[in-house]
Every structure is written in structure tokens, then in C-alpha cells.
Amino acid sequence: MSDDENVAAAAAAIRRGEAVVYPTETVYGMGADATDPAAVERVFDIKGRDRSKPLSAGFPDVDAALEHVVADEREVAFMRRFLPGPVTVVVERRDTLPDVLVAGRDRVGVRVPDHELACRLFRAAETPVTATSANRSGTGSITHPEQLSDDIRDAVAVVLDGGTTPGTESTVVDPGQGIIHRRGAMADDIEAWLEADE
Helix, strand or coil: CCHHHHHHHHHHHHHCCCCEEECCCCCCEEECECCCHHHHHHHHHHHCCCCCCCCEEECCCHHHHHCCEECCHHHHHHHHHHCCCCEEEEEEECCCCCHHHHCCCCEEEEECCCCHHHHHHHHHHCCCEEEEECCCCCCCCCCCHHHCCHHHHHHCCEECCCCCCCCCCCEEEECCCCEEEECCCCHHHHHHHHHHCC
């Protein structure tokens, strides 16, 4: 199948409540409809992930994200500066994103990958998509589809192959509170922005 056909098949699977694997500019991610509690539960089950650890949501662009989160001027400015990119931006969620996604918290991690295939998938799915690494919890991140465990390959509907990804984790940052939760790609640039904007 062509890339277009694979993206269409993966988007259709997401709309049906199934999970898929897709590449990003960091590692491979596992995607399901982030607005559907049952689909989100499926991702937790496939990963063997503790329900107390929230998942992020992926979007094709910042404007699409802003339909599902509440962000002030500083947060929006940060998102427009660093997204798309290898950054997870923590902001207040709207009710369209269910409790199970964020472990009952009021904030959610937003991802807009700097990766054409991922963004095409998110656009075609027409819904926020879970953005979590495509590995069993506690095992190493996946940088090529060949590394996927048989369990995960069997559990997802489609694997989008984007070749080898860099493997650097995204930096997780709450720009509203000026906190970097996890240092990863672009961490120094992000730190400089947060300090300059105080």
C-alpha cells in the first residue's frame, strides 16, 4: 500500500476505536482516539501502563490543539514558538479529553510532532490521538518498527513505517508554571525562553 493508503487505513482504525503505531521526530508512538475513554483504556492495556500515569494527546497543529485545551497568552506563545517540535506542552484540558487520558488531572500534555507522517495521520483521524511511546511500559522506546514486540504488533490495527526515528525523548514542559518536567530535545532553548519570558 502507498503512504496515503496506509495513513487512511490507520485513521479509519483510530475512528473505529482501535490503536495504531506511528513515527514521530522522537520515537514511535501509539495512537488511539484520545476523546474515547474505551480507546484510551485499550492503549493502557496494550502498553501494560499504570492508570495513574497520564497519556499525552497529539494534534496536527497548534490551532487544532487549542480546540481541546485552555491556554493563556504565555502558553499559546510558547506553543507557537516550539510546536511542531519534540516538545510536550502541559496545559489545562477541556472536557472533550476524558479523565482516563490524564489520570483524572486537569492538565494534559500536548504533542504536535515535527513529522509529516504523524501530522498527516492526526489530520486524517479528525480527532485528538494519544501520544505515548509504542512500547510495553518499562521497556525501551521504539525507534524502528522492527523493534516492536509481537504483543504490540498483534494488538494494533496498523503500523505506519517511517523508517528509523532519532530516539531522543521530547522535553515535557508546563510553560504556564515555568516548569520543565522532563529534559529532552531542545531543553536548553526551552529553558532560555522560560527565563526570558518571566
